[in-house]
Amino acid sequence: MNLIDKLRWRYATKKFDPDRSVSAQDLECLKEAVRLSVSSFGIQPYKVIIIENKEIKKALVEASMGQQQVADASHLFVFCNYTRDFDRQVDDYIEKIIEAQGKGSTEVRNYGESIKASLRKKSPEERERWAEKQTYLALNNLLVACAELKIDACPMEGFDKEVYNQMLGLDEQGLNANLIAPIGYRSKDDKAMSRKKIRKSKEELFEMA
Amino acid sequence: MNLIDKLRWRYATKKFDPDRSVSAQDLECLKEAVRLSVSSFGIQPYKVIIIENKEIKKALVEASMGQQQVADASHLFVFCNYTRDFDRQVDDYIEKIIEAQGKGSTEVRNYGESIKASLRKKSPEERERWAEKQTYLALNNLLVACAELKIDACPMEGFDKEVYNQMLGLDEQGLNANLIAPIGYRSKDDKAMSRKKIRKSKEELFEMA
Numbered sequence: 001m002n003l004i005d006k007l008r009w010r011y012a013t014k015k016f017d018p019d020r021s022v023s024a025q026d027l028e029c030l031k032e033a034v035r036l037s038v039s040s041f042g043i044q045p046y047k048v049i050i051i052e053n054k055e056i057k058k059a060l061v062e063a064s065m066g067q068q069q070v071a072d073a074s075h076l077f078v079f080c081n082y083t084r085d086f087d088r089q090v091d092d093y094i095e096k097i098i099e100a101q102g103k104g105s106t107e108v109r110n111y112g113e114s115i116k117a118s119l120r121k122k123s124p125e126e127r128e129r130w131a132e133k134q135t136y137l138a139l140n141n142l143l144v145a146c147a148e149l150k151i152d153a154c155p156m157e158g159f160d161k162e163v164y165n166q167m168l169g170l171d172e173q174g175l176n177a178n179l180i181a182p183i184g185y186r187s188k189d190d191k192a193m194s195r196k197k198i199r200k201s202k203e204e205l206f207e208m209a
Numbered sequence: 210m211n212l213i214d215k216l217r218w219r220y221a222t223k224k225f226d227p228d229r230s231v232s233a234q235d236l237e238c239l240k241e242a243v244r245l246s247v248s249s250f251g252i253q254p255y256k257v258i259i260i261e262n263k264e265i266k267k268a269l270v271e272a273s274m275g276q277q278q279v280a281d282a283s284h285l286f287v288f289c290n291y292t293r294d295f296d297r298q299v300d301d302y303i304e305k306i307i308e309a310q311g312k313g314s315t316e317v318r319n320y321g322e323s324i325k326a327s328l329r330k331k332s333p334e335e336r337e338r339w340a341e342k343q344t345y346l347a348l349n350n351l352l353v354a355c356a357e358l359k360i361d362a363c364p365m366e367g368f369d370k371e372v373y374n375q376m377l378g379l380d381e382q383g384l385n386a387n388l389i390a391p392i393g394y395r396s397k398d399d400k401a402m403s404r405k406k407i408r409k410s411k412e413e414l415f416e417m418a
Contacts, residue, residue: 001242003354004238004241004242004245007245007350032213035410036213037216047415048415049417140345141212141216144212145210148211195309198251202244204301205240205243206240206259
């Protein structure tokens with residue numbers, strides 16, 4: 001199975017080659033894979049900032065627990081969930097369905113209202129958590145796409161979100177930096193590449209019923 | 210790009226053919242893809258229940274907002290995050306690293322303690338949320354693996370977790386049903402298969418910097 005080979009090839013890259021860049025063509029493939037991610041109701045309640053600018057990447061290292069990958073990688077993907085404007089997200093989605101179907105819209109609009117009602121039942125905190133969760137699906141598609149193109153990546157949860165939000169002007173857009181992934185090419189002397197992949201065994205992980 | 214073709218092929222299957230089953234061989238491939246999922250610190254703080262038993266699947270339909278896919282699909286994957294015992298999860302992980310490296314363990318044990326300290330800083334609520342999030346990465350690997358094997362799937366967040374937890378005896382194992390995915394083969398008359406896939410445009414989704 002192709003996917004299994006890809007998943008075995010990839011690893012959380014600790015040291016990138018700062019002189020190698022991901023091509024524009026590969027970058028478009030990565031974006032398309034992320035774009036096709038599944039999400040709750042299909043809403044995709046997030047935005048993805050892709051940072052190539054060296055100065056910005058360098059400035060974000062400190063807020064990334066000092067992890068140099070953020071500066072050395074070719075591109076830094078920042079997955080940002082929306083923190084507000086969910087009704088607008090739903091409206092945009094519903095408009096797309098109506099456009100795609102090219103027909104009567106009452107049923108679809110009612111569906112949109114039911115999604116909005118379901119989201120309104122959540123507390124603001126729960127809504128934000130719901131949006132955060134969807135970014136994990138998009139991140140995972142990025143990781144699989146990178147592995148297919150033999151592009152290295154290092155997914156990270158551990159960084160100072162408040163600093164990211166402030167530095168990237170995310171607050172005013174109603175966005176929150178939730179996950180990051182520097183991508184590019186491993187440095188030849190990255191010791192992490194030779195470490196054995198550690199995973200739970202099938203026996204530990206699965207229960208059949 | 211293979212992945213993009215797979216992502217375009219797949220869709221949230223609304224009606225499964227109840228007479229078709231996923232083979233034992235394919236099921237092992239799916240499990241291996243899920244097993245290789247990335248997770249925060251590599252901890253994989255979850256368990257996956259795979260239900261083939263027709264009676265159990267049928268009994269879960271009501272708690273799944275009446276969605277018949279749960280009964281008709283070949284197998285129902287239930288992704289369950291741990292709600293407690295996180296120290297033990299970390300210890301198990303550290304033991305695996307020590308075993309894989311076959312050498313001095315002080316540094317690795319210290320690393321384990323630092324993970325535990327980091328998890329202890331979270332409130333019980335935050336820890337549970339952290340564990341929940343990791344299941345999205347595993348679910349996404351399942352979806353990609355299914356698409357590669359031309360197996361249909363329908364990922365779902367919307368079901369009654371309390372009823373699942375009670376019916377599957379998850380509470381007493383310190384587990385919580387967080388995400389489900391019936392998998393199998395589409396019914397020939399599933400109208401959902403011909404619906405156009407709705408996604409944000411690249412322009413809406415990405416911002417370059």
